[in-house]
Amino acid sequence: MSLTTKFTEVFGVEHPIAQGGMQWVGRAELVAAVANAGGLGFITALTQPTPADLAREIAKTRELTDKPFGVNLTILPSINPPPYDEYRRVIVEEGITIVETAGANPAPHLPMFHDHGIKVLHKCTSVRHAVKAQSLGVDGISIDGFECAGHPGEDDVPGLVLIPAAAKQIEIPMIASGGFADARGLVAALALGADGINMGTRFMCTVESCIHQNVKDAIVAGDERGTELIFRSLRNTSRVASNVVSREVVDILNRGGQFEDISDLVAGVRGRRVFDEGDLDAGIWTVGTVMGLIDDVPTCAELISRITSEAEQLISGRLGGMVTPSESAAVSA
Numbered sequence: 227m228s229l230t231t232k233f234t235e236v237f238g239v240e241h242p243i244a245q246g247g248m249q250w251v252g253r254a255e256l257v258a259a260v261a262n263a264g265g266l267g268f269i270t271a272l273t274q275p276t277p278a279d280l281a282r283e284i285a286k287t288r289e290l291t292d293k294p295f296g297v298n299l300t301i302l303p304s305i306n307p308p309p310y311d312e313y314r315r316v317i318v319e320e321g322i323t324i325v326e327t328a329g330a331n332p333a334p335h336l337p338m339f340h341d342h343g344i345k346v347l348h349k350c351t352s353v354r355h356a357v358k359a360q361s362l363g364v365d366g367i368s369i370d371g372f373e374c375a376g377h378p379g380e381d382d383v384p385g386l387v388l389i390p391a392a393a394k395q396i397e398i399p400m401i402a403s404g405g406f407a408d409a410r411g412l413v414a415a416l417a418l419g420a421d422g423i424n425m426g427t428r429f430m431c432t433v434e435s436c437i438h439q440n441v442k443d444a445i446v447a448g449d450e451r452g453t454e455l456i457f458r459s460l461r462n463t464s465r466v467a468s469n470v471v472s473r474e475v476v477d478i479l480n481r482g483g484q485f486e487d488i489s490d491l492v493a494g495v496r497g498r499r500v501f502d503e504g505d506l507d508a509g510i511w512t513v514g515t516v517m518g519l520i521d522d523v524p525t526c527a528e529l530i531s532r533i534t535s536e537a538e539q540l541i542s543g544r545l546g547g548m549v550t551p552s553e554s555a556a557v558s559a
């Protein structure tokens with residue numbers, strides 16, 4: 227038995243589970259493992275230093291799987307923007323069929339992707355942006371609630387409200403993101419009107435994720451209170467692990483500091499050392515509140531099969547068992 231939804235049908239995957247783009251984490255081994263397990267994994271384009279490196283990472287992923295997978299293109303405000311057009315060209319030339327866009331309006335990228343038959347799943351954090359993306363013609367929406375790791379936006383609306391609010395207006399396939407780690411989350415997302423789930427933190431803490439074991443151990447040991455929201459006053463909020471660096475950043479900004487006062491603390495190279503060397507206080511590193519629901523480091527195959535089989539049991543067992551005929555129905559029957 228498997229769960230068939232608008233998402234699995236339109237994006238051509240077996241299970242309604244995606245692994246969204248993750249800076250430093252979304253690499254070939256993880257993406258291929260998710261694909262081989264029947265989910266939809268995304269290589270993170272900007273983790274690759276150059277567009278040519280992205281082409282090599284795509285080739286490497288293809289050596290590890292013959293199932294569909296995608297590439298995440300994160301478009302964030304930046305003083306020195308990466309060469310987005312060149313990354314986009316590599317995505318097209320390498321024959322990728324699914325792209326996850328995030329961070330900004332995907333309009334400039336849509337014509338080229340659609341001209342080459344590429345489906346676009348746009349990730350956003352508000353109903354208005356989801357509606358806008360739908361009107362631009364994207365093929366699916368990934369709606370990220372306040373719980374999520376990374377950029378939750380500035381509205382602070384958690385998934386329990388955001389997902390059904392978006393479902394009222396979104397007709398194309400929509401997956402729910404932020405705070406999902408298990409079958410209960412998947413079933414809840416489906417009940418709230420989504421067609422599947424997207425997970426970041428949960429996939430970060432799997433055997434095939436390339437990050438240092440200390441980070442995986444910290445996620446298993448951590449709870450749902452273990453994150454900080456940085457860059458609030460700069461209106462570029464980001465949810466990261468609570469550590470000496472992120473708490474200092476919050477402190478400096480709360481005292482009126484500006485970006486230049488914290489730029490050294492939040493430098494990407496420092497954050498990368500956390501993942502490469504396992505020094506949890508080397509810099510800021512992204513993680514979500516769902517840390518509180520993560521207790522192990524499974525393979526992606528174990529994780530996806532556990533979530534889907536338990537979801538099916540939950541729907542037809544526990545939830546199905548709660549449905550009893552009403553007295554009048556019983557009498558008339």
Ligand SMILES: Cc1cc2nc3c(=O)[nH]c(=O)nc-3n(C[C@H](O)[C@H](O)[C@H](O)COP(=O)(O)O)c2cc1C
Nearest residue numbers: 246247248249328374375376404405425426427514
């Ligand atoms: C380590 C890490 C790095 C991330 N980097 C990106 C990124 O570069 N681009 C992006 O669109 N989302 C990024 N995200 C967000 C995820 O794709 C996903 O939306 C989010 O993790 C969902 O929340 P969850 O962690 O509660 O599952 C990142 C998440 C994590 C945990």
